[in-house]
Amino acid sequence: MRRTICIGVLGVLICIGYDERVKASQAGGPDIGVGDTVDVGETGIFFYEQRVTGLKILKYDSSSFSFGWDKLDDAIGYEIWRQDKATNSYNLIDETDKNEYGLKNLSQGTVMSFLIRAYTKNESEERIYSNYSELITLGTRPDDIAGLKVVSTDASAITLEWDKVSDDVSYIVYRIAEGSTEEVKAGTTNDVMFIDNGINPATGYTYKVYAFSYDAAIKSENAAEIITASAPKSVIIKQCKGGEGRVRIRWSPAIAGNGYIVYMKSSEGYYTEAVRINDMMVSEYIVSGLTPFVSYSFMVVPYKIYDGKEYYAMQSNEMSASPIGEVRTSKIAAVFKSNKKFKKSASYKKYKQFSKYILMNKNVIVPGISMTNVDGFASSKMVLQAVCIAGDYMLITAYDSKGEEKSVVYVINRHTGSYITTLVLPDSYHVGGIAFDGANVWLSAGRAVSYFLYADIVAAAASGADAVSINYRGNYPVCVQASFISCYKDMLWVGEHKEKSKANMYGYMINDKAVLPTLVQVYKMKIPSRTQDVEFITKKKVVISRSNQTSTAASRYYISRMEYHKLDWSKQGAGIVKIKKNMGKITMPPMLEGIIYHGGSLYVSFESASIASCPHKIDRICAVKLKKLKWE
Secondary structure (H helix, E strand, O other), X not given: OEEEEEEEEOOEEEEXXXXXXXXXXXXXXXXXXXXXXXXXXXXXXXXXXXXXXXOEEEEEOOOOEEEEOOOOOOOOEEEEEEEEOOOOEEEEEEEEOOOEEEEOOOOOOOEEEEEEEEEEEXXXXXXXXXXXXXXXXXEOOOOOOOOOEEEEEOOOOEEEEOOOXXXXXXXXXXXXXXXXXXXXXXXXXXXXXXXXXXXXXXXXXXXXXXXXXXXXXXXXXXXXXXXXXXXXXXXOEEEEEEEEOEEEEEEOOOOOOOEXXXXXXXXXXXXXXXEEEOOOOOOEEEEEOOOOOOOEEXXXXXXXXXXXXXXXXXXXXXXXXXXXXXOOOOOOXXXXXXXXXXXXXXHHHXXXXXXXXXXXXXXXXXXXXXXXXXXXXXXXXXXXXXXXXXXXXXXEEEXXXXXXOOOEEEEEEOOOOOEEEEEEOOOOOOOOOEEEOOOEEEEEOOOEEEEEEHHHHHHHHHHOXXXXXXXXXXXXXXXXXXXXXXXXXXXXXXXXXXOOOOEEEEEEEEEOOOOOOEEXXXXXXXXXXXXXXXXXXXXXXXXXXXXXXXXXXXXXXXEEEEEEEXXXXXXXXXXXXXXXXXXXXXXXXXXXXXXXXXXXXXXEEEOHHHOOOOOOOOOEEEEEEHHHOOOO
């Protein structure tokens, strides 16, 4: 009768079939022939305590392999058991009296797993078996991979595919990023497809793929290689705005890539390439020559060029806009159409300490509050800031409260008060300060000051254009957030605005202003909270503009007044200037901004005309004789 013995090995049952006439005895065990199949379990066979250890791969090539193990002193032979993957069982395939074993004439990429069991004999010549060894898995060297290709690539993943080498092998994928020589393990797979999610957008990669037979050391001799790249991340169009016969598109910049393609929808409804921008730092484009009041649609696609091939991001959102007709900066007053109406206003009547000294014939209507031409695009949200006089011109700064347009400088004929042109600045700072040193116009620009030449104003005025773009001639970092600036005797003063505490103002000597100006910090001065401007009347006297919020109802920190102060220069050797004495103050209408002193008069600006919530608006630069003011 045929019997079965089951022995547990590594979670697999090895079942040993034998004839009943062969008894299992304490001295040995069943007489098992080569070719028998086993599952595993408890048996009546007695084992001696040792087991085969130290299994290791000895050698391999594309058609053979061998492995070995440590000898057991008492063993006279070893059984070789091979795993049957289909049934998850083990077959006894051979015996050997050596401590190594090998197979030949195998196919490339063949993987097999083995168990080794040692045996000896007792005095009755019956076998006594050891327990089974740990599992060893090895294989023949696989062939090189063929057919490697890129299935897809985007900003977050690259998918590769190749031809199968054999049923047994696995695959290991390495990547080398552009600019590097380091091979980074991207992963392993048993499939012929691999998705690499560990990439960066808009980056070139070289991939190397090997086949290996269970052990990564038993791999194909040569890697399959392919060069590709990830696509850039897509962008979002944030603004699509119509201007004078033009449309401007602005988008969120991509992190990396080579540039952007702007697509415009044709009248037939198809998108065509409008422009290719080879600069990732650019995030806007203006399409000109368009028909007013016709809707145009746009999309933006970043691209990457690597190894002569282009890789495209996903398309952006689609946005549309219609060009408008002629855009011109408004010249008429935005609030009070005449001085007569201004004098009847609550703004004038409530603040008599100031308004009764206003020189109506010297007032300057602030242009652009209703509409400003910013290079062919209209802004109705410009907020007036600072004022200065430069030669024959009065200059007034403003910024777009919506953040759509660049900041501007309105150029006024200071003799007639008439508007000449608008200078469009290259950035969108609040430009709370402007000053003229006799050759250069200085502007506040964050924690820096920038300048352009007086000659730039003259050229813009002579052009006859309603708006002229200008570039800065230089930028210089300063010690504070430049909320306002003032110039006196070749000294540029740069101050900060703080709502709840005293702030700092620094004095910078302007060197070589007629050639290439440079700034050297010389002085430091403490100034009151909520300071908007400091205007030097003389070296020892200044008028300070202090303003914050629109009314006491809007904020407990509301203030709007001018203060007349004397300065203490006793510590100028140490670089310290102090405000010595308050000679008086004048309560002003809300939202007082910049002050300029020229020809015995103070010219004062307000931003209130652009602020809907401000209860008392003023839409002009107001002039007053300094000597006639009554300081309280």
